[in-house]
Amino acid sequence: MELEIDIENWPDGDWEDLTASAALATAQVATELANPRLVTSVLFTDDATIQTLNADWRGKDKPTNVLSFPMLERTDLVHLDPDEGPPEMLGDVALAYGVCAREAGEKGVAVRDHTAHLIVHGLLHLAGYDHEISDADAEAMEEMEVKVLALLGIANPYTAITAE
Numbered sequence: 001m002e003l004e005i006d007i008e009n010w011p012d013g014d015w016e017d018l019t020a021s022a023a024l025a026t027a028q029v030a031t032e033l034a035n036p037r038l039v040t041s042v043l044f045t046d047d048a049t050i051q052t053l054n055a056d057w058r059g060k061d062k063p064t065n066v067l068s069f070p071m072l073e074r075t076d077l078v079h080l081d082p083d084e085g086p087p088e089m090l091g092d093v094a095l096a097y098g099v100c101a102r103e104a105g106e107k108g109v110a111v112r113d114h115t116a117h118l119i120v121h122g123l124l125h126l127a128g129y130d131h132e133i134s135d136a137d138a139e140a141m142e143e144m145e146v147k148v149l150a151l152l153g154i155a156n157p158y159t160a161i162t163a164e
Contacts, residue, residue: 001023001033001034001036002038002040002087003020003023003039003041004039004040005019005041005044006041006044008043008044008045008049009045009049010045010097013112014112015115018112018115019119022116022119022148023119023123025120025151025152026119026120026123026148028148028151029144029147029151030123030129030144030148032080032127033090034082035077035082035088036082037080037081037082037088038077038080038087038089038090039088039090040089040093040126041089041091041092042092042093042094042095042119043094044095044097045095045096045097046096046097047096047097047098047099049094049096050063050064050096051063051096053067053094054067057069063099064096064099065099065100065118066100066118066119066121066122067093067094067122068091068092068125069091069092069093069126070091070125070126070128071090072089072090072091073128074128077090077127077128090126091126093122093125093126095118095122100114100115100118109157113149113154114157116149116152116154117149117154117157120145120148120149121141124144124145129141145157
């Protein structure tokens with residue numbers, strides 16, 4: 001998968017490398033994402049921009065940690081020939097720094113690790129996975145996230161216990 005990464009209003013860091021690593025690991029678990037024809041844009045931005053996107057596209061006038069905007073139906077994605085045809089836009093992922101940093105602090109984890117989790121989460125949404133359909137779908141998506149994060153050396157965020 002080709003990545004188009006735009007970083008605005010985030011602190012200096014290895015966000016591009018983190019995104020590439022997270023995408024590669026996600027494609028090892030959700031193999032439909034390993035298709036070389038896929039293009040995904042990832043926007044690292046501020047809470048105000050995410051709030052505007054969230055209000056415009058989801059009718060929720062508040063910032064959130066990550067938004068995903070799929071551009072391929074799941075059926076089209078899984079049947080996309082990896083060898084023939086032009087690049088295909090999988091979709092867009094947008095992350096809000098303020099929300100991400102606040103959540104990382106609340107969870108007692110590094111911002112980098114939480115950001116990796118959100119990138120993985122967003123990419124899985126682009127692949128057609130959804131945690132809001134049913135409890136079974138939520139569990140399946142969480143299991144995939146945990147597997148991907150383990151490949152990145154990041155602890156299971158759903159069982160992490162913070163020191164008090």
